[in-house]
Amino acid sequence: MTTPTGRVRMSPETRREQLLDLGTRLLADRPLEAISIELLADEAGISRGLLYHYFGSLQEFHVAVVRRAVEDVYAITAPRGVGDPLEQLAVSLGAYVDYVSENHTGYVSLIRAAAGGNEELRTIYLDARRALTGRIFEIAGSDQLAALGVLDSPATRLLVDGWAAMVENVVVEWVADPHDLSREDLLRRLALALPAVLVA
């Protein structure tokens, strides 16, 4: 269906998704705060009115873009169900490393915004990290954890969260400067660090 001006008419949901796609694409190589009304207008002819119609404000658009970005990270790191838990973990970590490589500037700005004062972004970020680390317990299963002498306890969750902080720190730094560490070695190190931290 086309409008009188010849534009394709899309459902509000499709239009919203399209704007979010654009936002996450723009976020790849610029910080969140650089996604301005002017940039959206230049890149895709999106007016302030249209953006406000779908998202209420530029700030809410930023929040929606971050939510989409962490959903993307969750989706692309989904376990493939192939191999033992450590192999699966290494594959998921590889997908995470690729994501951070392809979206380094935006991802770092997202982390900084979440780690800094923005409580809404912080909540989205921490929920996403909890979902990511929660998956580890699903993959490993209580039997495999028990075989390592590890219980799914609050203490274990605390340490897994610490491991996730380490992974994020190391990967973000590694993408900026590989420190003579191959991608394969990086993944192996990070994957093996998890049982090492839990069993230590």
Added chain:
Amino acid sequence: MTTPTGRVRMSPETRREQLLDLGTRLLADRPLEAISIELLADEAGISRGLLYHYFGSLQEFHVAVVRRAVEDVYAITAPRGVGDPLEQLAVSLGAYVDYVSENHTGYVSLIRAAAGGNEELRTIYLDARRALTGRIFEIAGSDQLAALGVLDSPATRLLVDGWAAMVENVVVEWVADPHDLSREDLLRRLALALPAVLVA
């Protein structure tokens, strides 16, 4: 020496140190941004003029307080030179845990300010972390590292930095909620995680 109004006259350096002592004391149980001119006036009768005289601005005072706080962390975590490297590490970690316990609100605000957009605080924070982790290489020495099969390489420094991020994350969370983990267990886990991560 007293002034005509009966106040003790102090050297500028002493006065500056005294203001920094007050700032770090105030930072213990409130975030950095809550250290306002009004609070300083209420708590210690310090005027805007006096503060500006010694620090130039409230913001520069905040930066000087953060610098002092990270110097405090560095000083109190100094190795005692007793025991093997892992024992020394656990003792230093214990001092760090105590510091974070006693200064939780302010320390969290410092981390957030550094992790967020404030580049000056970020530089101070990262320099401090580099100094803290650098000490690990001094304590362990290349012989002990070599005995573990670990070289003092860029890759090792990257992983040690990741371990430091894990320690910070876990300790800050543990102080807020111990997750059924005793202080002793916490220290043991964090200390053992370092060789585990490096050797894995």
